[in-house]
Amino acid sequence: RSITVDLGERSYPIYIGSGLLRSIGERCIEAGFAQRSPLLVVSDTEVAPRYLEQVEASLRSSGYTVVSHVIQAGEASKSLAVYEEVITTAIQGGLDRSSAVLALGGGVVGDLAGFVAASYMRGIGFMQIPTTILAHDSSVGGKVAVNHPLAKNMLGAFYQPSMVLYDLDTLATLPPRQVASGLAEVVKHGLILDREFAYWCREHADELLALDPEALGYALERGCAIKADVIGGDEREHGQRAILNLGHTIGHAIEAVGGYGTFLHGEAIAIGMAGSALLAAKLGRDRQIYEDTVSMLAALSLPTRLPSKYSGKELMEAMMHDKKFKEGRMTFIVPEAIGEVSIISDVQASDVTEVIAQLKKEGS
Ligand code: NAD
Ligand code: ZN
Numbered sequence: 001r002s003i004t005v006d007l008g009e010r011s012y013p014i015y016i017g018s019g020l021l022r023s024i025g026e027r028c029i030e031a032g033f034a035q036r037s038p039l040l041v042v043s044d045t046e047v048a049p050r051y052l053e054q055v056e057a058s059l060r061s062s063g064y065t066v067v068s069h070v071i072q073a074g075e076a077s078k079s080l081a082v083y084e085e086v087i088t089t090a091i092q093g094g095l096d097r098s099s100a101v102l103a104l105g106g107g108v109v110g111d112l113a114g115f116v117a118a119s120y121m122r123g124i125g126f127m128q129i130p131t132t133i134l135a136h137d138s139s140v141g142g143k144v145a146v147n148h149p150l151a152k153n154m155l156g157a158f159y160q161p162s163m164v165l166y167d168l169d170t171l172a173t174l175p176p177r178q179v180a181s182g183l184a185e186v187v188k189h190g191l192i193l194d195r196e197f198a199y200w201c202r203e204h205a206d207e208l209l210a211l212d213p214e215a216l217g218y219a220l221e222r223g224c225a226i227k228a229d230v231i232g233g234d235e236r237e238h239g240q241r242a243i244l245n246l247g248h249t250i251g252h253a254i255e256a257v258g259g260y261g262t263f264l265h266g267e268a269i270a271i272g273m274a275g276s277a278l279l280a281a282k283l284g285r286d287r288q289i290y291e292d293t294v295s296m297l298a299a300l301s302l303p304t305r306l307p308s309k310y311s312g313k314e315l316m317e318a319m320m321h322d323k324k325f326k327e328g329r330m331t332f333i334v335p336e337a338i339g340e341v342s343i344i345s346d347v348q349a350s351d352v353t354e355v356i357a358q359l360k361k362e363g364s
Helices: 020-030 048-061 080-092 107-122 168-173 176-193 195-203 205-209 213-233 240-245 248-258 265-282 288-299 312-321 349-361
Strands: 002-005 012-017 039-044 066-071 100-105 125-130 143-148 151-158 163-167 329-337 340-348
Touching: 002 213, 012 020, 012 213, 020 048, 020 100, 020 125, 020 163, 020 168, 039 048, 039 080, 039 107, 048 066, 048 100, 048 168, 066 080, 066 107, 080 107, 080 143, 100 107, 107 125, 107 143, 107 151, 151 248, 163 168, 163 213, 168 213, 176 195, 176 205, 176 213, 176 240, 176 265, 176 288, 176 340, 195 205, 195 213, 195 288, 205 213, 213 240, 240 329, 240 340, 248 265, 248 312, 248 329, 248 349, 265 288, 265 329, 265 349, 288 329, 312 349, 329 349, 340 349
Parallel strands: 012 163, 039 066, 039 100, 100 125, 125 163
Antiparallel strands: 002 012, 143 151, 329 340
């Protein structure tokens, strides 16, 4: 399967399938990476032991010199300190202007390695090799970043890869909670733009959770295609790209208040998407949107209820920090129906407070 992200001169292909890691050397040639310049593969301590050797072997057999850097798995590695370590490896490895960085891992590796690629010598080649389901989202679209202790994703760039190579075989070793978390972003893409696909995800939830190759291949292709469509129309989030943030205002607040890692990203935005649907009902939309959203998320083993220990006040404060508040009003992505959302910029903070209280009572 292959999809094209249409961004004029910066257009690139997404390949999705089985056994793709074996052909990565050839894909780098196709992407135009010079064989005389070293490649840097960035991976983490969970992914590298499983897949790095294969990748290095394929690259070497295509005539590349390879330098690898393995970071500690986890969000804490998306830091300036680790960024500097990777840059050190790049300099010591002799990477030059014609070199490229390959991100072999989930969203953490992708965001960090992407920021290295965007900034090393003012930008060198970049390829995404996602190994999580969630990374179908993070590897497409060109947002790359590291965190600051005071704020997530505070330092970053828009930097598109030359190619996304999605080998479905790598997903077999993902822990079940990571599978469900990634599927939250998949169903999000259906909820914002593709009604049929959203219901399809509910119908095929068990196959998706079991990583059935046919179902998963289709779901990731649809998810990537919807994301590619949205960013093709608005690469730098001046307008429409914001619909991709469905569930993320509340979700980010849950992550921030709970401490990163209490809920996985996908779990937090699942609760956030349930919240957006409750908000929709409050604003006069059909209550059925909420019922259907919750049933889809529950089918995918995702949470839709906020544990009562979360303080509404702290969550509201976190949202204000998230720069989405202006004079007691905030911007929310609100479902109009399953598969259709609108950007509403004058949502009252008091309505959001009520939604948060409701989120503790309802759902599964
Ligand atoms: P992650 O990269 O931390 O991966 C999750 C866990 O799974 C890690 O422990 C990792 O080591 C492990 N893992 C990865 N692949 C594996 C495999 N094949 N087998 C076994 N274990 C594996 O997290 P993630 O959920 O992929 O991504 C989350 C990050 O993505 C966050 O930092 C978030 O900010 C970022 N993100 C970015 C964008 C964007 O547009 N750039 C969008 C969404 C999320
Ligand atoms: Zn997300």
